[in-house]
Amino acid sequence: MPGGVNSPARAFGAVGGSPLFIEHAKGPYLFDIDGRRYIDYIGSWGPMILGHAHAEVIDAITKAAEKGTSYGAPTEAESRLAEQIIEAVPSIERVRLVNSGTEATMSAIRVARGATGREKIIKFSGNYHGHVDSLLVAAGSAAATLGAPDSPGVTKGAVHDTIVLSYNNVDELRAAFDQYDREIAAVILEPVVGNMGCVPASKEFLVSLRELTEKSGTVLIFDEVMTGFRLAYGGAQERFGITPDMTTLGKIVGGGMPLGAYGGRASIMEQVLPAGKIFQAGTLSGNPVAVAAGSATLKILKENPPYEQLEQRGEQLATGLAKAATDAGVTHQVQRVGSMMTLFFHSQPVRCWADADQSNREQFANYFWGMMGKGVYMPCSQFEALFFSQTHTKALIQETIDAACEVLKHPCFQ
Template sequence: MLADRLGAFDVPFTRIARVRHLSLANSHDVGPRSAEAFSRAHRLMPGGVNSPARAFGAVGGTPLFIERAEGPYLFDIDGRRFIDYIGSWGPMILGHAHPEVIEAITKAAQRGTSYGAPTEAESRLAEQIIEAVPSVEKVRLVNSGTEATMSAIRVARGATGRDKIIKFSGNYHGHVDSLLVAAGSAAATLGVPDSPGVTKGAGKDTIVLRYNDVAGVKAAFAKHPGEIAAVILEPVVGNMGCVAGSPEFLQTLRDETTRDGSILIFDEVMTGFRLAFGGAQERFGVTPDMTTLGKIVGGGMPLGAYGGRADIMDQVLPAGKVFQAGTLSGNPVAVAAGSKTLEILRNDPPYEYLENLGIRLAQGLDQAAFDAGIDYQVQAVGSMMTLFFNTDPVNEWADADQSDREAFGRYFWGLISKGVYMPCSQFEALFFGRTHTEAMIDETIDAAKSVLASFA
C-alpha cells in the first residue's frame, strides 16, 4: 500500500502515469485590490516585494496581498479565504495567530520591545532548544536562518583552522555569500558565484556536490584530506521541493566528517521542531556537530539560532575568539513567541497527528495525479511535501530541474481559484500544521482532482 511506503525514512514514492508533455497557459485568479497593491509596491520596492519568491515569478501573474491569517487560513485584501499550505514558509506549525503565542507576544511587548541587555527569557529558550535538539549543548540566538548559517560556517572555520566547506546543489542556506554558489556537472566543483555581487573569492573555498551522492562525498574527502572545515546540508531539502537525504548519504556524511575532523552542520531551519520535536536529526538518528535553526524556533517572529557541541560553541566571542554579534539578537518579543511555541509543542506534541494528515494528503494527491494521467512524483516527509510534475523520482537538483514548471503554474493557479494556497514554486515544499483538519485535507484533494483533471 502507498501508506506503507511512507515508512520510517519517508523515501519518495511514485506511480508513473502515461507520459506526455504539458504545454499549458496559466489562469491568473488575482483580485483587483491585490493587482493595485502590487502596482504600488513596484514603485517602492525592487520587484515590488521584500523577498523574491513572493513576486510569483515562478508561476506568473500577480501575487495575492494578504490582510490577515487565522489558524489554517489566509485572507487576502480582496476578501477571499484560502487554506494555507505555506505557513509563512514553515513557522506556523501551530496555525496562524495561536492565542497563547499572541498572548506571550503581547505581554513581552508591553514590557518593552528591545533592551540590548541579557534577559532570563533568553536562557529559558536556550534551555528548551538544548533539551530538544540532540546535537546542541550550547546555543547562540540570532535574528534569522541566514544569520545562523553564516555564523555556523564562521565558527566551524575558526574551530578547525580550515577554510574549505562542502555544500550541496539545491540546498539553500540563506543569502550568505560563500553559500550562494551553484554546482557544475562534475561530482565536485569549486563554487561559481550564483548572484551578481558575490565575488569569485567568496566562493573559492566552497565545494559543491550533488545531494544524495555518496561516492561524490567520499571522493571530495579523499581529494581534500585535512582541508575541509565543515559540511553543511539540509537533511530534508525544502528549496528544490521536498527531497530527503537517504540513510546511506546521511550516515556517510557523519562517518567522513568524523574521520577527517570536519564539522557536520545540519541546516534545520525548515525541519527543526517540524519533523520531530528534535528535528530531522532525532527522526533519522544521525547527530551532527552543529545545527542551525529558524522559523518554528521563533514562533513566526524574526529569530534564528545556531548551536552544537560545547567545545565548538565555546569558540564564539566572548568565550572564544570567533566574532558574532547582533543588536537585536535575543529580542524579547521574538524570544517570547519562540519559547511559548516550543512549550506547546513539548507539552502537546502534534507530530503523530501531522504524520496521519501527511499520509492522507499524499495518498490523495497521488491518486488525483494518477487519475489525470500526468507525469508526477509525490514526495513527503511528515508535514513537508511536494507534488513534482516530473517523470522520475527526485533525489537531487538535476532531477528536480527536469520538472514541468508550466504545469505547476497551472496547478497553482487552479488551486488558488478553488481557495487553496500552495507554495508559488515547483521547488518549494508545502507545509501544514495542527489546525488543518481531515476535512480540509479532503477539500484540498478534491480541488487538486478537479484542477488536474482539466489538464487532459
C-alpha cells in the first residue's frame, strides 16, 4: 500500500512517527494491536456518534449479512433508509444512495451542471469534498497537511471551471457572482468545515449564499458528509435554518459502513437516470449490509436523540481545553459546533484557510503525541476536527482535560 495506508489522513504525516494499528474498538475506546487502550476522539472520522460496536447496529449488520451481502437489485431496506433521510433532512425530497462521500459530491456536481446547463462551480479554500478532480483544488485536511492542495494527476481541464474563493468572505462571494452570475451551476461548501479544523460558516455568509444562488438560479449544495446527523438530526441546515437545494451525506448515514447519499429538490433529482437523462450508477449502491447499519443508526438517533447530551459534553471539553491552554500560557483558539471541535494553536479566531494555515503545526504535533502518551487519541492533524460520541461520559471528558493540563505544561509549549 502506498505509504503503508489506504488513506493519507491515517499516515501521521502531520505529526511524524508511525501510525497505530487498531485491533478493535468498543464504545468510546480504541485498542491497538499491542493491547493499549485510548479514548477515541476520531470516531472513524465522524460516523461513530453512537460509539463503536453499538449492539443494535451490530445486530442489524449481522442479520443483513446472513441474508446475503449484495444483490444488485432493489430492496425494501433501501426504500426505508431513503424515507428516513427524506424525513430527517429539510432539503431532500428525492435521494440516491451511493458508496461514499466522495461519490456523493461527485454526483451532486454532475447533477447540478446537468440540471442548470451551466459549467462553472464555486468551492471554498480549505473545504474538502473528497478526491473529486474538479473539487481537489485548494483542499484542506490531508491534502493541506501534505502540502499538495492541487494534486498531480488532476488536469488543468478538470479544474478549469472551478472557482476557488475564501470561506466566510461575503465580499469575494458577491464579486464572483457579479462576474460570472448565470455561468455558475453550483456552489458547494461545508456549512461547518471539518477539514481545516472546525470552522463554522458565519450567519451572514450562509444568508448571502442562499440569496445569491436563488437570484442567479445556481444550485446551492451543502456537503453534510461530516455534519449530517451529527450537529442535529437534520444536520447543519436544521441547526442554522438555511435550506440548500442539494445535500450530500456520508459517514453517520451509513452507520460506519461504506455508504453515502445525495439528494435535493424533486425538480433537480428527477433529472437523474432513469427518471431523467443525467447518468449516475453504482453496482454496490444501496448495499444491504451498509443500508442496515445506516438505517439502525438513524432509528436510534431519532428515537433517543443524543444531541443535548453531546452539546453538554462538548461545552465541558471545550471549556476544559481552553482553560488548560490558558493556565499553561499556550496561545490557542478552541472552536466548537456541537460534537465537532478543534484546539487551534493560533492567536486569533479561525474563519478561513488563510487563518488556519498560520497555526503552529509543531506545537500541535507535540500536543498530539503528548495526549497519545496519556491514552487519548486525537486527530493526527491540526486541520482535522475531533469528534466524540454519546458514550463519552463526563468522567472521560474530565480525564481528557486532565491529560491536556499535564501535556500543555511541558516546556516545549513555552
